[in-house]
Amino acid sequence: MKGKSLPIILFLAICAWIMQSALFQQDIAFGRSEISESSEVANSTVSESSLGVEQSEEDKTENVTNATYNQMGNDQELLQLGNKLKSLSTIAYQENNYELAKEIMDEYYSLLLKSAQFDNDNNSNSIDFTELTNEYLSEIQNYSRLDSNSSYSDYTEIARSSSIIATSTFENQEVLLDKPFDVAVGGSNYYTFIPLESGNYQLKTDNDADESVAIYADNLMTGRLISNDYYDSIIQFYSLSGNTYIIEIDNWDEINRAILNKTDTLQIKNIVDISLTDDSYQELDYIPKQSGEYKVITGAYGGFGYTSPTDVSIYDVKDKYKLIANGSSATIRLLAGQEVIIAIEDEDGAPLHTRVHITSANNSDLLEEVPVDLSVESGGYITLELNPLTTGNYTLFTDYFEGQNTGFEPDTVITLYDEQYKLLSYNDDKDRNSLLSSLSNEIKSRTTYYVRVEGFMERQIKTRLTAVYTPPDVTPPTSPVIYASGKTTNYTNGQWTNDKVTIHIGDPASPDTNIIQIKIGETSNWVDTDPYTYYDINTEGITKIYARVIDTSGNMSNPAELEVKIDRTGPSSPSFSVYKSINGNIQFSINNGVDLGSGIFKSQYKVGESGEWTDYLGGIVDLVDEKQKIYIRSVDNIGNIGSENYYKEPINLEYSYTPDNKLQYISNSETGEVIYEFIYDNNGNLVRIIKE
Known part of the structure; x- marks a missing residue:
């Protein structure tokens, strides 16, 4: 399956498949599950019917249970969408589109971090679940253009029966459940499977053949559920009754035998997600391939969701099921091939909802500034515990194995989880020019963190891992510069003007500046700004302007200050x-x-x-x-x-009168100039005054 793009109808098909899958909640209540280091992650889900129970307003316990079911359902849907997106990265990788595979994987982890944030903020509604699922669906549709060169025209859908039909090599040959069948050599073989019953199904092939197996959730092969590595003999998947599944077996070695059957057991590599609506107890079978110390840990469902408070108990099968370890987590020393039963139980008897991790406990501590050389097998990973003594920022990075530069960088992936095994950070390539990984994160002292190292696309790698504590940055950044200009020229700090002054903050000198803030007036509040926002100061009087920057470590600069003085009022009279x-x-x-x-x-x-x-x-x-x-x-x-x-200099006035003693003139006594003349009528009445 190399290099073919799907037609437009496949985009519609993938949307329909995802929407359909989001409408149901799978119902699994298995008794004992088997864990094998050579198999894929399996998953059990919440039944839809359990979410529809009538709730009483007075019954607080029932309300809590209902909320728990809803959260379990949300986790299940996000895990399903994430697995779908992740499978598209695998397709890109198989199509030799290495860069796109990394791009999709980065998007997958970005959404996984958002899913973890959604669980953290579940009660604050800061992240909307519908928007989050739509982001997943959008990315799935965007990247689902990738698929293979294989022809889909020869797929033959059979009647609804629990059987499979080979449609490429053994055309129209019906192969029933629990009946072995041959797989032809030399290429890809395709089978259509429509189960009558929902449940776990297992496909087992000869373990010495050079082959790979993939299961798709629709007959257009757009919804890859799961795939295995070469030489991996067992693949398991959950199927809904009546749905169409495509089984693809690539066989390049010799004629091989395979068998499909329904099973109550689950086989995984090292992780299993358990979600039971009607039970608080689950048993797992585990048989290690190598002798050593192993640790069983329960944590956040899917690596992002909530987890039940659990008890772990481990029993030795050969020693009459003797209890050999128990606790909230358990560490035991096992011999290769020693079968044990791992019992997981909710402490409060509530629905069990968790992720179980089984990791090697040999040399599992990661110490500050002490490099650890790791040899990771194909399809595996190594988890180390980091228990820092100091709170602060830590950088985790990979390097050449044993510090020897071979010229070929190991293509590593680092993921950091908190003490609940919830995803905190992820890095594939530290930059575009390197395949090594590096991530930095703020972590607390005396708290357990889990660091997982693996090869990209689960490839075999040898690498060196180091954790370095970065002392907290307490140096305040450089104060910003406040630029000011008047109508025609730059404005000088504290200079009086009668024009408005326009100000803005200059580009910060500190490269790690996170926030720029400004305050206009001594009693106003600080507000965020940027170098491209301008402010007009037009208020008469003295206005004080302050600016500061805050770096990524939270350090705050000393405030820069500017006084704008505006005066548009003239002086009083002298x-x-x-x-x-x-x-x-x-x-x-x-x-x-x-x-x-x-x-x-x-x-x-x-x-x-x-x-x-x-x-x-x-x-x-x-x-x-x-x-x-x-x-x-x-x-x-x-x-x-x-x-x-x-x-006005005072004038000495002279007053002249008529013969009948009426005022006639007012004159300047020094010049004789008449200033006012008074006019009377014939009856002696004043009629007007003339000002000369």
Whole structure:
């Protein structure tokens, strides 16, 4: 199956398959399950019927149970969608599209982290479940264009019976359940399977043949459920009654034998997800291939969901089921081939919902700055425990095995899990030029973390893993620069102006700047900003501007400060001190007006309305026998002109009367100039006043 793109109908088919799969909750209640290190992850799910129970408002226990069922259902749906997306990465890898396989895997882990966040924030509704599932569906549809060159035209769907039909080599040859059949050599063989009953099904092939097996959830082969590695003899999958499944067996070695049957046992590599709506107890069979110490841990369902509080008990089968270990987790030393029963039970008797991990406990501690050389088998992984002594940021990175640069970097993948085995961080390639991995994460002291190392696409690798503590960064970043400009020129800090001032924050000098903030006015609040946002300061008076940056470690810079001073109001009127010299000249001095903004720059005076303003230089001004008005004003430091005041020399008046003693003229006694004339009628009544 190499290099063929699906037609548009396949995009519709994949959407239909995903939507259909999201509508049901699989119901598995198996008794004993078997674990084998050479098989795929299996999964049991929540039944849909269990979610529809009538709830009583008064029954708190029933409400809690119902909420638990809903959460179990959500976890199941997210796990199913994640597995589908992950399978598309496998398809891309098999099609030799290495870059796309990594791209899909990065997207898979990104959504897995969101799924973990959804579980963490389950009560806050900060992440919407529908939006999250839609993200999965969108990425699945986006990447499901990849498939193979194989022809789909020869698939023959048979009647609904629990049997399979070979449609490529043994055309129309019906092969019943529990009956061995031959698989031809030299290429791909396809079979259609439509089960009558829902449940776990197992396909077993000869374990010495060079072959691979894949199971698809529809007859268009767009919904890959599971696949195995070469030389892996058993593959298990959960099937719904009436659904169509395609079994693909690639056989390149010799004629092989295979058999399909229904089973109550599950076989996995090292992990199994258990979700039981009607039981709190599950037994697992485990037979190690190698002697050594093994640890059984329960944790977050799917690596992202919630987990039941569990007890683990381990029994030796050959020693009359003797209890050999128990606790919330269990560590035991086993011989190769020693069969044990691992019993998982919810502590409170509630529905069992968890992920079970079985890992090697040999040299499982990861110490700070102590490199560990790891040899990971194909299809496997190694999990190490990190128990840091100091809270802070830790960097986990891979390198050449034993520090020897061979020129060929191991293509590693690192995943970090918390003490509940919930995903915290992931890295495949540390950059575009390297296949080595590196991730950094903030972790707490005296807390157990799990670090998982594997080869990309489960390939065999040899690598070195190191954990390095990075001391907390307590150095404040460099203060930002506040840029300000007036109407025509740059504005100088603290300088008075009568124009608006436009400000913005410059690009931070610190490369790890996370947040830029600004505060306009001493009593206002800090708000986030960026170098591309401009602010107009137009308020008269003094406005203080503050800016700061916060780096990725939370360190805060000292605030940068800028004072914007705007003054558009002129000074108040100045006042006179007027004197009369002995020779009759007018002498005066000026008392400046008051300016509450930029301050008084100067005062001026002029003689007469049409006179020119003259700067007052202080002291006493002597005007020769000046009879016109003297005007004065003050000017502030940015050119605002204040209101005027004036002085008029008093005039000696002469009053003239008519023969009948009525006022007739008011004149200037010194010049004789008539200022006012009074007019009377024939009866002696005043009718008007004429101003000359």
